[in-house]
Amino acid sequence: MLIPMFMISLISLVMAAFVPQDAELTSFSYPFPVKFHEIHVKNQxxxxxxxxxKPEGELKGTIVLLHGKNFSxxxxxxxxxxxLKQKYRVIIPDQIGxxxxxxxESFPYTLHFLAKLTHELxxxxxxxxxxxxGHSMGGMLATRQALMFPGAIQKLALINPIGLxxxxxxxxxxxxxxxYQIELKNDETKIRDYQKNVYYDGQWKPEYEKGIEVLVGWTLHKDFPRxxxxxxxxxxxVFTQPVVYEFKNLKMPTLLLVGTRDxxxxxxxxxxxxxxxxxxxYDLLGKAVVKEIPKGTLxxxxxxxxxxxxxTYDQYWKSLSDFIVK
Structure with missing residues (x-):
């Protein structure tokens, strides 16, 4: 008997098994080799x-990708x-935390300091x-970094950034x-429901499970309180350090790529x-903010x-790649 596709999807969700992950994801594989940059703060x-x-052959340039708050x-x-296919070198940091x-347990978490650490890396x-x-929180951080190091950043692309x-x-x-008490209550159901309702308009597909693998794995490990x-x-x-008042000071060509349902x-x-x-x-914020960016494109x-x-990867990639190569 053939099993309907919707039942296969449900079965896939039910069978999804999340593996406990320690604080630094030592057993979780990344798509490319991981290196570590040492940072010293107050003798720690x-x-x-x-x-x-890096791609093979001659480079067109370097692109730095900054992750969001619920991501790595x-x-x-x-x-x-x-x-890489377009011949760009790609650097992808995991922010501290x-x-x-x-x-x-204690760290000077400011957008300014994280931006400085990223630029130094x-x-x-x-x-x-x-x-x-930068995407999401990474877009907010990228904005701060661009404000701090305008001479180094050739172009800035913000993908559904927070901080608008x-x-x-x-x-x-x-x-x-x-x-902290709110965070401690997170579990598989809460994490999936948040992304389902906030990111995907109440819809959920089996491929979205990959996006919660790390977050759920952390809740299952003894390191979760950290x-x-x-x-x-x-x-x-991010709540107390707005960047919205400073978009007018960005000097480089800037892309604001916005999914309007966000x-x-x-x-x-x-x-x-x-x-x-x-x-x-975001259907209103994108239009308002791009007016403040001197070389902004929405x-x-x-x-x-x-x-x-x-x-919608293909639409996203076309908008991003068109901006990068033009």
């Missing part, structure tokens, strides 16, 4: 993981492979000019202890009902959410 040593892959560098694999990088690879691409609005003027503040604490610290960072907003989960519907309106993907590189 930390390691920043990164992938650095490995999810850039398809983009990186396509960039994410992926295979260190998860400190890149320049230590003998790269003085590069294209910077200042949430703290509408949402009550929660301190890191409160945020992961939750770092996540609370970085939530506080409604992602930090603090939306605890915002008053009266303002929830005002937050994360590319909207109608009906697409927070993950255009997953939902």
């Amino acid at each position: 040593k930390y390691k920043m993981a990164y992938m650095d892959v 560098g490995h999810y850039w694999e398809r983009t990186a492979r396509d960039l 994410f992926g295979k990088s260190s998860k400190p 890149v320049t230590k690879q003998n790269v003085d000019k590069y294209i910077l691409v 609005e200042d949430w703290k003027i509408k949402v009550p503040y929660k301190d890191v202890n409160e945020l 992961i939750a604490w770092n996540s609370a610290l970085t939530t506080d960072m 409604r992602t907003a930090i603090g939306k989960g605890w915002a008053p009902d009266s303002v929830k519907n005002e937050l994360g309106r 590319r909207e993907l109608p009906g697409i959410g927070h993950m255009p590189q997953v939902e």
